[in-house]
Amino acid sequence: MADTAAAGPAQGGYAHGVPCWVDALLPDVEAGKRFYGGLFGWTFDEGAGPEFGRYAQAYSEGRAVAALAPKQDGRMPTVWNVYFATPDAYALAKKIKDAGGQLVTDPVPVGHFGTMALAADPEGAVFGLWQAGTQSGFEKKGAPDSFCWTEVYSRDKDLVDPFYESVFGYAGSDLADAGVDFRTWSPAGTAPGPDTAIGGRSLVSGAFPAEMPAHFLVYFNVADCDAVAAAAQRLGGRLRTEPFDIPYGRMAVLVDNQGAVFAVLQDPPQNPPEGADREETAGQ
Template sequence: MEFDKPVIGGPCWAELGTTDLEAAQRFYTEVFGWRAEPDPRQELRGYAIAFVGEAAVAGLGPLYRPSQPVAWNVSFAVADAETATNKVTDAGGTVIRGPLEVLDEGRLTVALDPSGAAFQMWQAGQFAGAGLFNAPGSLGWVELATRDIKRARDFYTEVFGWSVNASEWYTQWGMHGGEFGGMTRIGDRYPPDMPPHWLPYFAVEDVDATTGVAVTAGARTLLEPSSVADGPRIAVLRDPQGAAFGVYQAGQEG
């Protein structure tokens, strides 16, 4: 990711929704060295902020409805949640929740793109998003997996104004001349019932070592550590509660 702070239109936060907050905090603390601090406000139901040093890097929260899958969710920064939410519906997406006030922290919208991939939009109040990107333990790349590349490209460029750098094999998303994420087609290497989704990648010092720690802590490996042609070394894992996430070698971000 070629940004070092939240940028309007770009990813600003990664947030886990899980069935076991305490277990998730133990797992990710072991894997990334995070320090998790639960928010004491009852309205947030134990939501915890994960820190690397003094910088907030991710959120760990409960599921808010029975149908919500255990998953990592990616939030994109917007200047005005109302306007952005209207753009989602105009472009063919579906609004699940919001815009809603999250105390004095900001305004949140949860939405689905036309293929059904969930994402979030965040209008900053007192909280702008992650305070660190690309460093070990922090968010460094976000990737959409979908079966309809063209429709997804049309949708996200209309909603967020992203630039597109596409090859035959991969699409990269950008803002203001900097790239922050990509898009891949759900094909034969995915399970047949795999739904479209956004996947966050966190930077680590050593992909192979982190994968080993995660597996020992109860994770499953979905993509073994491997080096991407002209790209970073990566792996994709599923945590003990079922949420998928990626890791990549710090210093090799796009």
């Protein structure tokens, strides 16, 4: 899939509609630091001040990859949120409402960093908007221990597909080799398909509990899916879906030590250069 290139997520770093940031809303940020530090090797800053919700930014190899935020209300979900870039959060918020979505949090400036909002699609799946100020978002993505993909799980594709494609201008493409009803999104002005896709829509199937709401799933790239799945359990998390192979690598769906769900994806092995096996045999 394509790789297009904080108290929240420099100006112009990400095109409109491209995922530019993720954060986890947790009851215990310090416990989250221990879990994700152990799982991905992330390090963390001391967290922004109370005016920014004590937002703790995570780093991989010294580059910003995500953040952990404390829940301000116990009724709020423990969840990973994905933010989509926009040059105008206020205009996009209006467009979302006009298209049948809702605003969970109206656009609000976050100091000099940028402007954020939280929205929900017509089925209630929540996602974020980020209008960059001094912070554009990910400094590392698509590489091990960083964000690589997101998809929304919906029940009514005839409702949600037109919503996202009108709001963000995505070029949609049904993925024939997925084995399930799956549609990819490519940024406006690009040819639709896996080579340009930045996210997608799947369906909530019978494999999910009947009460499962529409939701986004955030993926992190890893070097070894099985090893990360095992480490998550040692660190107090659990498996929602055991590691399994898909056309784009090997993945698992995990739950952290506080209940936030996320996925990990290992890239498929690279094909050896033509003749490599013969050369190796000849040298023995």
